[in-house]
Amino acid sequence: MIITGDDSEYIAFVKARLRDQFLMTDLGPLRYFLGIEVSSTSDSFYISQEKYIQDLLARAALGDERTVKTPMELNVKLHPTDGDPLSDPTRYRHLVGSLVYLAVTRSDISYPVYILSQFVFAPTTVHYSHLLRVLRYLRGTITRRFFFPRSSSLQLQCYLDATWASDPSDRRSLSAYCVFLGGSLIAWKTKKQTAVSRSSVEAELRAMALLTAEVTWLRWLLANFEVSITTPTLVLSDSIGAISVACDPVKHELTKHIGVDAFYTRAQV
Incomplete structure (x- = not known):
């Protein structure tokens, strides 16, 4: 069992109650768990x-x-x-x-x-x-590890991209994104899109909608952890066309077939 939190007295209380009910050993701070190594310094964590x-x-x-x-x-x-x-x-x-x-x-x-x-x-x-x-x-690159600074800001920033018709077997596009909380990478994904995109703009917009759903969930999760997100989350894309459609999907009559993704992204903004 792993107990987390920043209230040392309450953590000690929980461990004492558990020892009263179960035969257990206190292994101290987390060092190794299911193949994942965790180390810490005064200003950072490493995984x-x-x-x-x-x-x-x-x-x-x-x-x-x-x-x-x-x-x-x-x-x-x-x-x-x-x-x-x-x-x-x-x-x-x-x-x-x-x-x-x-x-x-x-x-x-x-x-x-x-x-x-x-x-x-x-x-x-x-x-x-x-x-x-x-x-x-x-x-x-065996010594590479994730770095999580203790003093990092608690604001989200995201990057996305898509490769259009990149799968030679079915010509579906790939969506890819990564999400940073301050300077810490906390979420990333590479996923084949569920439908064939007929343009690079369509592929990028589908990737944007996928990331938007992830960001919406992360903001909700952080709010449950009482982490205040006071600024809008930046979603950075290199597709001018996808950004244009997301900003104003109404004027683009030729994008009806991707209207759901466009309107979902716009609604979250």
Whole structure:
């Protein structure tokens, strides 16, 4: 059991009551939990999975000591029919599943893990080679960790983007976003859109609506934690067209098929 909060007296009271009812041991401040390592200083917290990565690399048994600077090559397009089918896909599935959990603290591998997880049903030699590249990237960046400053402001700021018709198998677009609370990254996602977008503006607007829903929930969650959000949340997009539609969806008659996303985003603003 993990007890959190900033009232040390009440935490001590809860632990004492629990000891009266259950056989338990007080392990002290959180250090390690389900593969996640937590450390703190006077001005910050750090979260990492260094030991988890070491164990993962040991299980992968890579035959060399090479490292790479990026987890995936730029603009790579993977197809289900690339390469020869693996005789035993169990190893591929196990490693990809481990990477999915690792992405809890390593947002930099979210995109390649999303791509590779699409082929767990029938992986090929090409897919496996890209999986090994992610592992070599992790070997070279094993000490990276999340940094959460204690003095960070409690205001949300978000970034979003979309890749239009980027999936060669069905031409659906990808939505991607990240959310910062002050200087701390607290939420991120890469997700294939549920419908085919007929323009880059449409793809960007769908990503904007997805992020808007996330921001709405986060503001509600912070309010429940009695964290006062006094300023509007900045949602930063590089699509002039999507911003224009979101600001005034009424005048864009050709966007009826994406009107729900446009009006939802505008309503939240």
